[in-house]
Amino acid sequence: MPDLIRGPYVRWSLSFIGGTGVDTSFLAQRRLTPDGPYTTLAEAVPLLGERAVFIDNTAPIGADLYYLFTGDQTGDTITVGPVVLPVQGYTWIKDPGRPWADLRFDTCPTTGPAAPCTDPNPAYVWGGLSGLGQAEDAGLFEILNSDVPADVWARRKSITGTLVFFTRTLEATDRVYDLFTAGGPLQLQLPDIYGWADAFIQPGELRWEYGSRDQRKALRRYEVPFRVVGRPLGPIQGVDCANWCEVQEAFPTFGDMSSVGQTWLELAQGDVLCPPDGPGETIQDTFTRTVPAGGWGVANTGQTWVVSEGPAAEFAVNGTVGVQSHPVAASDTFHTTTLPWVAPDTNLRVDFALTAAPAGASAYVFPVVQYADTTHMYMARVEISSIGAMSLTLRKRDGAETSLAAAYATGFTYVAGAWYTMRLARVGTTLRTKIWLRGTTEPTGWQISVTDAALSGPASVGVRSLISSTVANAPIDFHFDNLWVGP
Structure with missing residues (x-):
């Protein structure tokens, strides 16, 4: 699934790596039915290292969207869909x-x-x-x-x-x-x-x-x-740091752009790729592949998942979601999968669901950033109690584990199979998190915000899960989808 967090847009992280040859640009098209005609969105979109981020900012709201991306040099294709921009009443x-x-x-x-x-x-x-x-x-x-x-x-x-x-x-x-x-x-x-x-x-x-x-x-x-x-044909888009939203953040005025030797004309033509000190690479994973028990394979954007905690045999990708399985409760074992991340700031978004609500004790879901090892990381933790109550905390492991702020009562009651979305962001020394029911409007504000400077340096990002040793209804599988990480 795409990243939909910047208003009513569809944002794809694309990779043509592993195709029949090398592509340097591609054609972007969209249609509204599985077999209907395609509408051209952009032509000759530049690729950097056979990767790009493409933003469809004219997609209709509430409709099924199907996309076709075709490499100009090899004819290799990427097809994705359907996805739906949620109707929000605005x-x-x-x-x-x-x-x-x-x-x-x-x-x-x-x-x-x-x-x-x-x-x-x-x-x-x-x-x-x-x-x-x-x-x-x-x-x-x-x-x-x-x-x-x-x-x-x-x-x-x-x-x-x-x-x-x-x-x-x-x-x-x-x-x-x-x-x-x-x-x-x-x-x-x-x-x-x-x-x-x-x-x-x-x-x-x-x-x-x-x-x-x-x-x-x-x-x-x-x-x-x-x-x-009629529909205008929008400007060519480039790689992630040449896209509109990122460029606005890195270069808010004309002087900021010209001071590093770039021009707005070059930006419009897709020639501005990765300006100095501009935004970093993004990570995206929609888990639309099959990986047998033993790990999660390679994300859409080319990064390799690492099983950092838990038995490798209890991790798999089933073609639609990443799975962390907890077959028994007695071991009380963390399951963690991570990806490398070197940018100083991190913004992580992920969807999760459980195959069963825990009985007798709690289950836990953790997006993690700044993961160095099993005892050094920042986490947003959602606790799902034995009666389904969901509470949110921001936590740190720096040797020992500590809570960085009071728990936030979400007001949600978990039922088996329900999907929720979480965000965990770290900008400088500020950590923030929020949770909402997938498909509903994202809360405009953060539910918890704290500052902490204990952990720094290149590390990893990922997701973590746990069931208490006294949970009475194991096995429980944790499903993850639509992971997106950016600066």
Whole structure:
């Protein structure tokens, strides 16, 4: 599965290594049915060492998506899908060429049956569509000595209308300008209740007025006329550190880019690969391979999994998930699989599920970072108690194991087979973690955040599991999927 954490985008880490030859670029295509026609997303996308990260920032929300990536030099293909971007009830206005400018609007009615704001105090509020219509494409020509004119017609024009939305902060006003300033087509994605298929629109004049008689207040009301247009072909994307979001973080201003001898034109052409001190390599694993008992093999992005704790025979990949098996409880043995990671900062995301909820005692799931050995690591630990209650802690092993903060009561009750998503991030000396039910909206804030500087240096990342020695219903298998690690 892809990484979906940067808004409503699909992000793939691709590797053509091991094919029939060497590819230096590829073609990216997408379709919405298993056997329907493909739509071209990007051509001649550059590869670095036969690897790339590709972001589809125009994918429709809530639809099945199937992808085909074809090496330009060898014809080798990578096919993936279906994946689905979760429906979250927001309105998005997106720039296919500049996704850092995309805006998400909440819908906040004061009366009526609609749901209240997801964010209790949103900066961007959706007002709706107005004045929708489709102009005719016809001409009437008078005919001499005839009561009726000649009627020449063709297919009606595409939909026109007006976007209505509000901003509530000065920063939000600036962001609206950023989105519309390029002047090109944008993508409009609306909640399902509108009955509106995702569409590309060409905005007209950006018009706004003050939302309060006291014009010192930040409230603004916008009306933007638009017309539905065809899909633009987005700019070429490069490897991970040449993609939009990473470049914005590494080079927030023009001066930051030019100071290292690069230009924005080179970025748009895909020529900026890995700028000095830019973001590091990412790791991704969707476990769509089969590895018999003995380990987890090689991740999608080429890194080799290591069984760091536990009997090797109790690790396998079954074609859809990575499995850590606990056949008996008496041994009380940690099971850990890790991948090498050298970047100073780490952002790990992974999905997990258990084949059974533990009875009689607890079971534990741990994303881990800064893993040096069995007694040196940082962990986010989810404890699933014998009654299914799930609690979250941040922990450190530096010889002895200690909890770095008070436990967070998630409010979840685990049932067998339920999938959850966890994130564990370390930036500098700050550690953060959160958990949510897979397929639901990711919490906007971190549930636990602490600082600790005890462990540093190159190490590994991975996942860990454990069942208590008094669990009464072993065997229990832990399943992992959709692992993504970045800086």
